[in-house]
Amino acid sequence: MAELALLTSFLAASVRLGVPLALAALGETVSERAGVINIGLEGSLIAGALGGALGALAWSSAFGGILTGAAVGALVAVVFAAFVVGLNTDQIITGTAITMGGLGVTGAVYQARFGLTGTTLTLPPLSSVPVPLLHRIPVLGPALFDQAPTAYFAVVMGILLWYGLFRTEWGLELRAVGESPDAAQAAGVRVRWTRFWATVFGGLMAGIAGAHLALDSGTFIEGMSGGRGFIALAVVVLGRWNPLWVVVAAIFFGGASALQFSMQALGWDVPHQFFLALPYLLTLAALAGWVGRARAPSALAHPWPKTSI
């Protein structure tokens, strides 16, 4: 029975830790489908975490925090999109700058507001909402039906985005922009407009992910995004740019982080730094094994329109 309890808590933790990855990766799926790779996702995520913390404090509500985080994450993406879509700058370099700036500015704002000693914030909790009856299912119940609202939101978004991308006119146009911007433009699609909003949507989702991170841990810590923005980029590849698979891949990576607690519970003597590094190692391994079989949108990271000089 002890093993079963351990499995139950492992699965629940996998989903819980996978939620921020799923949210950020879903947003990134949309912007990559439109041809924009946002290395600045980490910047949106950490800004969303700080925004979420400040918003939750100001409104004394976790929901207010989520909304603020979403807005701040989107705002960061507006800056990114203004450069890569508006000015046609290099997406990789611009994204790196956005991440650096996001980590730096959130650190500075946090220190200016709460001092260098880092008063520990206590945020209104993001309580889990059990689904009646279903959450009592053994083993799977707590993992799937006793989670924070953001977890249900991620799953619903996964389904909606799958439908939107592959079954609607909007999705067809968006994917056309990512595959062949020239053809899309010829067909009357507004390429830059589409790319801009897809990117901002990606930032909005990363902002929600960041806010979830802050509220789920009950506080804000400088650099608490901890590279999740980059793992989310890999999750998109592993999910083959398909929102449904992206959610699955995110939970898989949540599981990699959750292993840490299970191993401790089992009393295995493995240094905990190994488990801290495990998600990154697994991402590397997964990229090595999977990338050959996945195909990125053709125009990913291509500025558009191409300039003559």
Add this chain to the structure above:
Amino acid sequence: MLTPGTRVNRLLRFGGLGVALAALLITGVVAVGALVAGGYDPGVALGALVRGAVGSPEQFFSVTLVRSVPLILTGLAVALAFRAGVWNIGAEGQLYAGAMAGVWIGLAAGDLPGWIVVPLVLVVASTAGAVWALVPTLMRLRLGVGEVITTILMNFVAIHLVGYMVHGPLQESRGVFPQTDALAAAARLPALIPGTRLHVGFAVAVLLGVALWLVLRGTVFGFRLRAVGQSPAAARITGRIDGKRVILVTFLASGALAGLAGAMEVSGRTFALYEGLSPGWGYTAIAVALLAGLHPMGVVAVGIMFGALEGGAGAMQREAGIPAAWVSGIEALVILAVLAAGQGRKWLVQTRLERGRPAEASVG
């Protein structure tokens, strides 16, 4: 995927003093605006920044120039890689790999005379940096996995490995703090200017800058590297350039330079390894390389400038109460300003072309 060549060309176009100066101007205006918006007195802040960076010979040699060493070396690592179309965002991890290996060999061989230990530390650390870069290199060359994400992932692996090392196998013999034992005097870099903390690593970094410049300009390998970076297709069609080999060598050399930066830090400045040794030099290096127009001598100059910025930031925090974290914000701003100024220049050239006037002769 975007052919790397076009991207290198776009980045190289930022070269040119005009773009760099315009970028600095933009950065200055926005940074002062941000200070005012944050409720700080920009005059006080700027005064503290300047005093902290170049206010006295002590500050200049022992703070600014000492800080410029890792910035120059990682900046060279990034500039070299970018020139060949290798998007190495992993200088941070490669630096830590070098620092770990350097401290390990320095502690293990500390009894030997200095003229053996110091070169040994530097060579082992460079090798470790190259090995750290080998994983993303092979993933790109053998499996076709782009290096942007893999190098970033390797950074996190390196940071957690350092955490393990300083809490585990390499922890100081007292076992109190999460750091290594201090290196013996023999394993430390000699002072460059006696009486200051400036070590010979600075001279090595500058000389490497000159050497890289000469290699890029005047050797067959340098030509091949630039050819692969600017137009991989053209390089392949000549039939005389093995693009994969050029990428392999460049990527590993880039890792070795970053690893060397790690060795210079532990052997020249801190004399021990601990978590958070680098405040993100591997990322700042991207700003350094871009502002320098990917030119090795430019990297040396910008490295010193950024050393002053980081040195001055400490004083700014002490005297004006401005969080030093703003510096990362300013560095990000520099990158964005360079990108914007580069696009602005391109737009100017294009407008002139359309008007039928002679355009600027060189855009490389």
